[in-house]
Amino acid sequence: MFRFLLVKLAQLVPTFIGVTIVAFAFIRLLPGDPILLMAGERGLSAERYAQLQSQFGFDRPLIVQYWDFLTGLLHGDLGNSLVTHSPVMNEFMSRFPATMELSIFALAFAVIIGLPAGVIAAIRRGKTLDHTIVGISLTGYSMPIFWWGLLLIMLFSSTLGWTPVSGRISFMYFIDDVTGFMTIDSLIAGDWGAFLSALHHLVLPAIVLGTIPLAVIARQTRSSMLEVLGEDYVRTARAKGLSSFRVIMVHTLRNALISVITVIGLQVGLLLAGAILTETIFSWPGIGKWMIDAISRRDYPSVQGGLVLIAFIVMIVNLLVDLAYGVINPRIRH
Amino acid sequence: MTAIASPTAPGTFRYQLKSFWSDFSASRGAFYGLIFIAFIMLVALLAPWIAPHDPAMQDRSALLVPPVWHAEGSWSYLLGTDAVGRDVLSRLMYGARYSLSISAMVVVISMAFGIFLGLLAGYFRGWVETVITRVMDVVLAFPSLLLALGLVAILSPGLTSAMIAIAMVQLPYFVRLTRAAVIGEKSREYVTASRLAGAGHLRLMFNTLLPNCMAPLIVQATLSFSTAILDIAALGFLGMGVQPPTPEWGAMLANAREFMGSAYWAVTFPGLVILLTVLMINLMGDGLRDALDPKMKRS
Numbered sequence: 076m077f078r079f080l081l082v083k084l085a086q087l088v089p090t091f092i093g094v095t096i097v098a099f100a101f102i103r104l105l106p107g108d109p110i111l112l113m114a115g116e117r118g119l120s121a122e123r124y125a126q127l128q129s130q131f132g133f134d135r136p137l138i139v140q141y142w143d144f145l146t147g148l149l150h151g152d153l154g155n156s157l158v159t160h161s162p163v164m165n166e167f168m169s170r171f172p173a174t175m176e177l178s179i180f181a182l183a184f185a186v187i188i189g190l191p192a193g194v195i196a197a198i199r200r201g202k203t204l205d206h207t208i209v210g211i212s213l214t215g216y217s218m219p220i221f222w223w224g225l226l227l228i229m230l231f232s233s234t235l236g237w238t239p240v241s242g243r244i245s246f247m248y249f250i251d252d253v254t255g256f257m258t259i260d261s262l263i264a265g266d267w268g269a270f271l272s273a274l275h276h277l278v279l280p281a282i283v284l285g286t287i288p289l290a291v292i293a294r295q296t297r298s299s300m301l302e303v304l305g306e307d308y309v310r311t312a313r314a315k316g317l318s319s320f321r322v323i324m325v326h327t328l329r330n331a332l333i334s335v336i337t338v339i340g341l342q343v344g345l346l347l348a349g350a351i352l353t354e355t356i357f358s359w360p361g362i363g364k365w366m367i368d369a370i371s372r373r374d375y376p377s378v379q380g381g382l383v384l385i386a387f388i389v390m391i392v393n394l395l396v397d398l399a400y401g402v403i404n405p406r407i408r409h
Numbered sequence: 410m411t412a413i414a415s416p417t418a419p420g421t422f423r424y425q426l427k428s429f430w431s432d433f434s435a436s437r438g439a440f441y442g443l444i445f446i447a448f449i450m451l452v453a454l455l456a457p458w459i460a461p462h463d464p465a466m467q468d469r470s471a472l473l474v475p476p477v478w479h480a481e482g483s484w485s486y487l488l489g490t491d492a493v494g495r496d497v498l499s500r501l502m503y504g505a506r507y508s509l510s511i512s513a514m515v516v517v518i519s520m521a522f523g524i525f526l527g528l529l530a531g532y533f534r535g536w537v538e539t540v541i542t543r544v545m546d547v548v549l550a551f552p553s554l555l556l557a558l559g560l561v562a563i564l565s566p567g568l569t570s571a572m573i574a575i576a577m578v579q580l581p582y583f584v585r586l587t588r589a590a591v592i593g594e595k596s597r598e599y600v601t602a603s604r605l606a607g608a609g610h611l612r613l614m615f616n617t618l619l620p621n622c623m624a625p626l627i628v629q630a631t632l633s634f635s636t637a638i639l640d641i642a643a644l645g646f647l648g649m650g651v652q653p654p655t656p657e658w659g660a661m662l663a664n665a666r667e668f669m670g671s672a673y674w675a676v677t678f679p680g681l682v683i684l685l686t687v688l689m690i691n692l693m694g695d696g697l698r699d700a701l702d703p704k705m706k707r708s
Contacts, residue, residue: 093547104563213695217688219639221646222662222680225669233670348552352643366555367647370562382559386550 079401083394090390098383099144102131102375153380158372163380167362172255173243174361177353178346180277181285186339189289193296193335194328200301208293215290220349224283224356231279238279241358245272284353288342295338299331306330333404340396344389432700439696445689453505460499461487464656468494473672489674491665497675500656501682507657508686511572512637516630518576523583524626528614530584531591538588545581553578553636554643561649571650575640579633586629590622624701631694635687642683658683 110127111119119127131154132140147153153163189212196208232240243257244250248269250260258277261269303309304327312326313319350363358364362381369377434440452459462468474490475482482489488497526545530538548556557574564570594600595618603617644650645659653660658679665675 089543090546090550093543094550097547097551101559101563213691214684214688217635217639217684217691219642219659219680219683219687221643221659222676222683225662225666225676226680229669229673229676344549344552348554351552351554351558352646355647366558370558370649375562378559378562382551382555385552385555389552390550 076401080398083397087390087394091387094383094386094390095145095148096141098379098386099141101379101382103137148383153383154376156369156377157374158369158377163377166365166377167380167384169255170360170362170365173257173359174347174350174354174363176256176258177277177280177284177359177361178343178350180281181283181346181349181353182288182339182342184281184285185289185292185342189292190296190335192289193293194300194323196293196297197300197304198323205297209297212290212293215286216294218286218290220283220286221352221356223286224279224353227279227283228356239276243273243276243360244269245276248272280353280357280359283356284346284349287349288339288345291342291345292335292339296331296335299334300327303327303331333400336403337396337400340392340399343392347385347389429700433696436692436696436699438692439699442689442692442696445685446693449505449686449689450509452502453509456499456502456506460496460502461485462496462499464495464500464503465654466495468496470494473668473675475672476674488678489672491661491675492668492672495656497661497678500661501658501678504656504658504661504679504682505686507568507651507655508638508641508683511568511641511651512634514572515576515579515637515641516633518572519579519633520583520626520630522576523580524587524619526580527584527587528591528619531588531595532610532614532618534592541584542588545584548577548581554640557640557644558647558649561644566649566652568651568655571641571644575637575644578640579637582629582633583626586625587622590625591618594618594621628694628698628701631690631697635690635694638683638687638690 257273354363530541560574642659651657661679669676
């Protein structure tokens, strides 16, 4: 297992370097002079121009610039935001818990509904229920989630007034920031009202963000259940006279889960991409909204830092998924 | 009797086509998907003739008119008007032109480059393969929409940048599929035979191998097409894609967003059209997969 881990880590190194090169190239690929571009239409004094040029190191050889970027990165230094002038790393870290909280709830929603739906569809193969589940999950899979979010807001927030339109918690509550997770922090503070308010704010965004993963998980669960149901050992288990519940839960689902877990892990990239849209619609103060704001404000150091950090997160999660896969399916370790 | 193969004998093109069609149309979903997509394409092509209004025309006397089935609705604007008095239906019809043509371009670009790189990687193996797959791994490390946004930020928002960005994001899937298919086919006897007959690298790659690797690529192309429609609309919605006043579906949604409390139709219809189009293409893709993938084939 240790060897497997080392091999996987070694494979990650070139990708890591590639990602840093892409992020490094990002600012330098901007058409025209990046400093003038960042200054926008306001223009710049000559001193400020020279100052910025040396701040970004554009006056030095490219390879030196890259080396500085890489060492800075490994020390957690991604430069400063052009808008707030605070370190990009801090900006990112202060918003990351919001995205993480949203993603965890979205994924939980997707798994809690998608997994049983897939299992039921597989058991009832060819029946109306199967067709319904397959149809709904294909619709979910095809959903433009930015529109889905607007529809849900129109229905549940504007018309019925059940859920709030935006933000993470009601203005009535002020919760100390301990973990950055509103639900956990409000529980730590022992404030039930705040906890419920945080949950209330999470419902719609989590449903919107979880919709596509839900569809993917349901489809994958159904197809791998069907595959396993055709295996000899399932027939043997049935022939032994085991109850169908036991055959399905123990003999089939456990084996079908191997590929489902991989698919769940692969949703993380999708969640982060979806977070960009979901956070924009619900004004959720996470990294997705932050990236969009950074792009529209031409805050290139923030965009660059965000690109690198998000790619790292995706890479690390994919590594963990690979490892988990190695643990539950020993065959692929060799 | 002479030994001329009848046109429907196994092995002939017509037989393959027939067998493909019977597999494809066996799935009702795929069949309806095809019909719907053909319909949308027709609407897109004929938009200048069948659209009731000019998509850019602003009727100042008819702002936010509801669809025709409402009491205040008007037969002149079947699906209502937006905040500046433009006909929603006509904009949707013209929007189909943008969404479909940009997405088709995306598929063509990423498929062409993807097949080329995948062929190189699978055929030559060695360092060529290592370099290509590593680069594709890097592209895959970024969430697709984020990478597209980053690229658009470099290229400046607009139709062409959105197209290039999304094609770039789709590229790795074509490269990986082509590479895997080529590796699978390369050791087959017909390839060896062709090589012994003196075929060069280019001939082996494009004439011998490629046609036998097309099935998964065609399925992927439909998937890419639907993803591209979604991504183009997402970029448009975020204001980073096709710029207003172009009637692109995603951009229409973004414009209508602030009026969603009072004018549901301006938000509902563009999204519904996106959903239906994507859904129908995906249905068609499922049918294609069943018809083209021998493993899935019902024997």
